[in-house]
Amino acid sequence: MKKIQLGFFFLIGLLLFSSCQREESVENSEINTETPQLTSLDKWIRENYTKPYNIEAIYKWNENSSAANRYLHPPIVDSVLPALKAVKKIWLDSYSEVGGADFIKKIAPRELQLIGGINLNPSGTITLGLAEGGKRITFFNTDFLNVKNKSNLIRFVSTIQHEYCHILNQTVPFDEAAYQLITPVGYTAQWFNEDVSSSRELGFITDYSRASVTEDFAEMVNIMLSNNNEDYNAIIDAISSEEARASIRKKEALIAEYYKSNFNIDLYELQAVAARNTLEVLNN
Amino acid sequence: MKNIKYIINYKIAGLLLILMAIFYSCDTNEGAEELFDDSVTTRYNDQEAELRDLLKSSPEGWRTTYFTDNTQLGGYTFIFKFEDDKNVKMSSDFDGNFDVKTSEYDVIIGSTTKLSFVTKNEIHKLSDSNNSPDATLRGKGYKGDFEFLYYGKDGDDLIFRTNRDFIELRFTKAVKEDWGKLEDSKEMRNNLVSNATTSVFKLLVVSDGTKETRYNFNYNEARLYANPSYIDALGNENELGFGIAATPTGLLVDPAIEIDGATFVEFTYDETKKQFISNSGSQTAAIGFFDEPAFITSDVQNIGTPKSENFRYFLSWGVNSLTSSGFNSLIEDINTAVALYGFEFRGLQFSSVPRTDGTVRVWVNLSGNWLSYSYTSEIKEGKLFLTYVEPANGNGVTLEDAVRPLLNFFGSTKGLYYTEEGSFKTNTNRYSNLSGTLTSAESPNLRVYGLW
Numbered sequence: 102m103k104k105i106q107l108g109f110f111f112l113i114g115l116l117l118f119s120s121c122q123r124e125e126s127v128e129n130s131e132i133n134t135e136t137p138q139l140t141s142l143d144k145w146i147r148e149n150y151t152k153p154y155n156i157e158a159i160y161k162w163n164e165n166s167s168a169a170n171r172y173l174h175p176p177i178v179d180s181v182l183p184a185l186k187a188v189k190k191i192w193l194d195s196y197s198e199v200g201g202a203d204f205i206k207k208i209a210p211r212e213l214q215l216i217g218g219i220n221l222n223p224s225g226t227i228t229l230g231l232a233e234g235g236k237r238i239t240f241f242n243t244d245f246l247n248v249k250n251k252s253n254l255i256r257f258v259s260t261i262q263h264e265y266c267h268i269l270n271q272t273v274p275f276d277e278a279a280y281q282l283i284t285p286v287g288y289t290a291q292w293f294n295e296d297v298s299s300s301r302e303l304g305f306i307t308d309y310s311r312a313s314v315t316e317d318f319a320e321m322v323n324i325m326l327s328n329n330n331e332d333y334n335a336i337i338d339a340i341s342s343e344e345a346r347a348s349i350r351k352k353e354a355l356i357a358e359y360y361k362s363n364f365n366i367d368l369y370e371l372q373a374v375a376a377r378n379t380l381e382v383l384n385n
Numbered sequence: 386m387k388n389i390k391y392i393i394n395y396k397i398a399g400l401l402l403i404l405m406a407i408f409y410s411c412d413t414n415e416g417a418e419e420l421f422d423d424s425v426t427t428r429y430n431d432q433e434a435e436l437r438d439l440l441k442s443s444p445e446g447w448r449t450t451y452f453t454d455n456t457q458l459g460g461y462t463f464i465f466k467f468e469d470d471k472n473v474k475m476s477s478d479f480d481g482n483f484d485v486k487t488s489e490y491d492v493i494i495g496s497t498t499k500l501s502f503v504t505k506n507e508i509h510k511l512s513d514s515n516n517s518p519d520a521t522l523r524g525k526g527y528k529g530d531f532e533f534l535y536y537g538k539d540g541d542d543l544i545f546r547t548n549r550d551f552i553e554l555r556f557t558k559a560v561k562e563d564w565g566k567l568e569d570s571k572e573m574r575n576n577l578v579s580n581a582t583t584s585v586f587k588l589l590v591v592s593d594g595t596k597e598t599r600y601n602f603n604y605n606e607a608r609l610y611a612n613p614s615y616i617d618a619l620g621n622e623n624e625l626g627f628g629i630a631a632t633p634t635g636l637l638v639d640p641a642i643e644i645d646g647a648t649f650v651e652f653t654y655d656e657t658k659k660q661f662i663s664n665s666g667s668q669t670a671a672i673g674f675f676d677e678p679a680f681i682t683s684d685v686q687n688i689g690t691p692k693s694e695n696f697r698y699f700l701s702w703g704v705n706s707l708t709s710s711g712f713n714s715l716i717e718d719i720n721t722a723v724a725l726y727g728f729e730f731r732g733l734q735f736s737s738v739p740r741t742d743g744t745v746r747v748w749v750n751l752s753g754n755w756l757s758y759s760y761t762s763e764i765k766e767g768k769l770f771l772t773y774v775e776p777a778n779g780n781g782v783t784l785e786d787a788v789r790p791l792l793n794f795f796g797s798t799k800g801l802y803y804t805e806e807g808s809f810k811t812n813t814n815r816y817s818n819l820s821g822t823l824t825s826a827e828s829p830n831l832r833v834y835g836l837w
Contacts, residue, residue, distance in 0.1 A: 131426040138471060161489065161503035164532060164548060172526040174509035178489065217505045219515035223524035244505065 142182055149189060150213070154205050158185055160215045166237070167216070176217035176243035184215060184243050184257065187382050191258045192265065195326075195375040200366045208272050210265070212237040217244040226293050230260030235268040248382055255327045255379065262326045262375075266319040273363040276355070281314045283351045288313060301340045304348030321352050322368075329376035330369060432498045436535050439543060440467040440492070440500070446474070447543065447556040448563050450630045452639040453511055453528045454550070458518070459609020460630030460639060462570055463508055464559050477507040478570040478631065485564070495534060495548060502531040518607035569633035576654055576661070577629070577636075577672070578606055581714045583659075584674040584829035589613040589625075591644050593668045598644065599679040600625065602672065611638075611672075615679055635661050642670060676829050678802055681767035684821065685803040688769055689737045689762075692819055698835035699732030699750075703811030707822050711830030715790050722787035728752045733835075735795065735823075737762065744774060747795050749781075749788050756781040758792055768800030768826060794833075799826035809836040 139147070142160075150156045159166065162175040176184075196204050210232070220228040220241040231239040240260050247253045281288075284304040289295070292311040300308045306324045310317040325333055340346050357368040421428060440447070446466030452459065466474040466485075473490040476483055488506035493499050502508050510516065511529020518527065533545035533554055543556040579587065589600040589611070600613035614624040627638040635653040642649040647668035652661035660673030687693045698708070700716075720730050728751035736746040744759040757777035763770045773796040776782040785792070795801070802824040809820035816836060824832040 131424060131430065133430060161491070162501055162531070164495065164501075169549060172512045172514045172524065172528065174512050174531065175504050177505040217509065218513045221514040221524050225523065 142178065145182065146185065150185070154193070154209060156205075156209055156211060156213060158213045158215070160243075166212075166214055166239075171220065173220060173241075174217050176215050180217070180244045180246060181215060183248050184240065184246050185213070187246070187248050187254060188213070188240075188258060188261055190378045190382050191254075191375055192261045195371060195378050196265075196366075198374050199371045200364060204364070204366075208268060210236060210238045210268060213261075214239040215243040216241045218242070219245070229256070230264055232264035232267050235271045238264045251379075251383055254382060258379075259323050259327050263319045263323040266322040267315065269364070270315060270318065273359075275318060275359045277314050280318060280352065280355055283355075284317075284348050287311055288317075301336075301349075302342045302345050304342075304345040304352075306336075306349060306352075317352070318356065321349075321356055325353070325356075325368065325372050326375045327379075328372075330372055333372070429494055429498065432535065433492050433494070436498055436500065436543075437470055437492050439538070440465075441469070443558045445561050445563065446559045448559040449554050449556045450632075450637060451508075451511070451529070451554055452552070452628050452630065453530070453547075454552075455628045455639045456626065457608060457610055457628075458527060459628035460637065461511065462567060462630060462632070464563055464567065465556075466559075473502065473506070475502075475506045475508065476564060476567055477510075478567040479507060479510050481571065482507075483568050483571075492535075495532065498535040499548060500533045500535060500545065501548075518605075566633040570631040573631040573633065573636065573654060574609070574629075576659070577604060579674075579710065581710045582830055583711075584676055585709050585711075585824055585832045586675045586678045586829055587673070588675045588679050589642075589670065589672050590675065591642075591647070591649075591668060591670045593645075599675075601679045604629075636672075644668070644670075677826070678804075678824075681802065682804060683767070684805045685764055685767060685769050687805070688764065688803060689739075693821075693837045694736065694738050696735040696737065696821070696823070696835050696837055697732065698734075698833050701731065702809075702836075703813035705811045705834045707806065707832065707834035709824075709830060709832040711828070712794075712833050715794065715831060718790055719788055723751050723784060726751075726784065726787070728754070728784075733791065744777075745771065746777060747771075747792070749784075749791060751780075751784065751788075754780055756784055756788060758785075758795075760795060766800065767802075769803055769823070770800040771795050771797075794825050794828070794831050797825040797827040802826055806834065 137143075146158045150158045158181075160176055160178070160181045167173050193205055214237055216239060218241065222228060227241075229241060231237075233239070238261055240257065242257065245253070246257045287300075287303045287305060289311050292308050295308045295311055297308050300306075300311055303311075305311050305317060305320075307320045310320040324336070328336065337346055337349055340349070360366040360368045360371070423431070443466075446464050448462065448464045450460045450462045461477055461479045463475060463477040463479075467490065468474060468487070471489055471491075472487050474485050474487050476485045486506050488502065489504040490500065490502050493501055495501075508529070508531045511527040512531060513526045514524050516526055517523050522528070528550075530547040530549045530552075532548035534548055534551075536544040536546055536553075538544065539555070541558055545554040545556065546552065547554060577587070579585070587602040587604055589602050591598045591600075598615060600615045603612045603614060605611070609629045610626070611629060612624055612626050614622055616622050625642060627640055627642060630637045630639070632651075635651065637651055638649065645668065647665035647670075649663040649665050649670045652663040652670070652672060654660075655662050658671070658673065660671045660675075663670045716730055723730060731750040731752065733750065734746075734748040736748065739745055739762060743761065745762045747758045747760060749756040749758075755778070758781050759774040759777040760771040761774060763772075773792055776785050802822075804822050804824075806820045806822060809816040809818045818836040820834065820836045822832050822834050
């Protein structure tokens with residue numbers, strides 16, 4: 102009786118197994134896996150940003166990369182290469198030279214996004230750049246970049262000098278409490294109602310510095326890396342308040358120490374290299 | 386025995402269960418009914434390929450008129466020529482630049498198959514935060530989009546909806562001549578723009594031969610948008626709203642104008658009448674410049690009453706657009722004429738209260754000197770009629786010919802329309818005084834805004 106039962110269940114097991122057998126075999130993917138057509142610009146980006154630094158430079162529109170309620174547009178193709186070359190020379194190459202070839206490879210935004218036009222807010226303020234979670238940095242005004250015009254060039258590149266400083270801060274925080282003690286009053290959410298010169302007289306390097314301690318830090322770095330040492334000193338020396346000058350110099354010292362002890366970067370050397378690279382972009 | 390019977394029954398039941406399992410395990414219907422022959426991916430791929438092929442199929446490209454928001458903005462025409470799977474040539478009537486430029490496009494999967502213009506070209510001018518028609522739309526540009534979801538074909542046309550606002554767009558096959566006609570559309574827009582010679586009465590007039598409804602057109606040139614209004618017999622104000630897109634031969638409105646069962650969409654420009662005309666059944670709609678206003682108010686009856694005795698207009702008070710460019714150029718002409726005497730025009734006054742001899746006065750101020758002229762005055766047919774008599778002071782005699790255009794304005798043989806406009810305001814001043822306009826019925830390009 103037991104033998105019969107065993108044989109019976111074996112037979113049924115076999116039936117069950119064979120009943121699920123399908124004839125179909127795995128075929129090629131239905132998804133288009135062809136290599137995309139790359140233009141010479143795409144190849145340049147791949148060779149100069151993506152392969153060496155794992156940074157994607159996005160210039161074609163992607164609706165997911167911009168807020169749906171903003172009226173922005175992609176850049177003119179011809180304005181992309183000069184912009185990316187300038188950013189690479191002045192920001193990326195400068196940090197690589199002073200911080201080491203791997204510096205940017207380790208700490209960097211993974212995406213640079215270029216937007217063609219000006220990002221004018223309904224309030225009337227203009228957003229020059231955006232950094233999202235240290236992952237993506239967005240440049241606006243790409244179509245208006247003139248790499249032969251110093252102030253225009255510096256304004257464009259300052260987006261990444263400022264935002265990259267935030268990324269460094271997110272990697273290694275600075276002593277915000279100590280920094281804030283230098284100019285404890287003067288920070289304001291209404292920074293856009295202030296102007297640069299009166300802000301400097303209070304010990305803030307720009308009007309936007311007054312937004313918060315972290316913005317102040319990033320603006321200090323931005324102004325230092327946007328000017329050679331001589332021009333930077335001239336900005337400080339032009340401030341009439343002795344106390345304000347001293348405050349800015351104290352901030353500068355904290356920042357230089359932050360760069361040196363955490364990243365082994367001499368901020369003044371970085372300033373000199375960035376100034377030299379800026380001149381190269383302007384003159385070539 | 387009983388127990389054995391139960392055991393057998395259990396076996397039979399177990400066997401049935403197993404057979405059922407076998408039966409169901411072989412059922413290839415896995416729950417849902419197959420609605421399509423192909424997989425989702427295949428269908429997406431097919432639709433993408435279909436759209437790419439269609440876009441490239443029109444030898445002269447595709448033309449579309451895009452109304453970005455028909456509650457507040459007009460439309461512009463674009464022509465796209467899809468060169469290959471990457472490049473598109475484009476031109477539009479958006480601004481004065483008709484150069485054909487090349488940029489990149491892509492057909493990708495969004496919420497459905499989507500045509501995306503991925504690098505900058507003409508279409509992106511509608512989506513530039515820094516280029517809005519006015520301050521109210523600051524930061525929003527012309528509210529345009531450049532990503533269009535593909536909704537299939539309608540005859541030879543391609544139907545899209547904009548990605549952001551789901552506004553329907555129809556791509557029609559372009560012909561070679563369309564590219565050159567974009568300039569004509571742009572020019573056509575000027576036929577709705579007031580200038581020194583056009584009447585100040587810009588109207589929409591709908592008529593069926595017997596009944597006529599006259600709307601003040603209330604046109605915003607920067608937005609290409611009209612809010613025509615009229616006051617019905619009960620005194621209620623009725624307002625329409627539609628955007629305008631110029632065509633080489635006239636204009637299109639969106640949404641369609643629907644009045645008394647008639648629908649008007651396409652208007653043709655009549656060069657002689659200086660009006661855009663559209664027919665629907667027995668009804669005709671005309672948009673353009675007319676010699677008479679949409680309606681005449683009873684405001685003119687207030688002239689000469691205590692609150693409306695002396696009407697003044699002075700250049701130093703600032704600018705209000707109710708003073709027409711035709712009137713401004715009349716003042717320029719007078720300035721040229723009086724410059725010979727070393728004077729400049731400063732302002733004028735119309736004193737409406739009759740003197741003992743029954744006449745009224747028009748005063749002209751040249752460099753602080755008053756010139757005085759007498760007129761007879763009458764209010765009839767809803768208008769103010771002033772008839773010129775003679776100069777009323779010595780200055781007036783000397784400079785009569787130099788200021789003649791102004792004297793003729795007041796002396797309009799068809800009278801003057803008068804409308805009250807609330808308290809006085811210009812670009813530089815606001816006064817609580819009542820303001821109003823005087824318009825020549827003889828030369829309806831001349832209108833002056835002043836205060837009492």
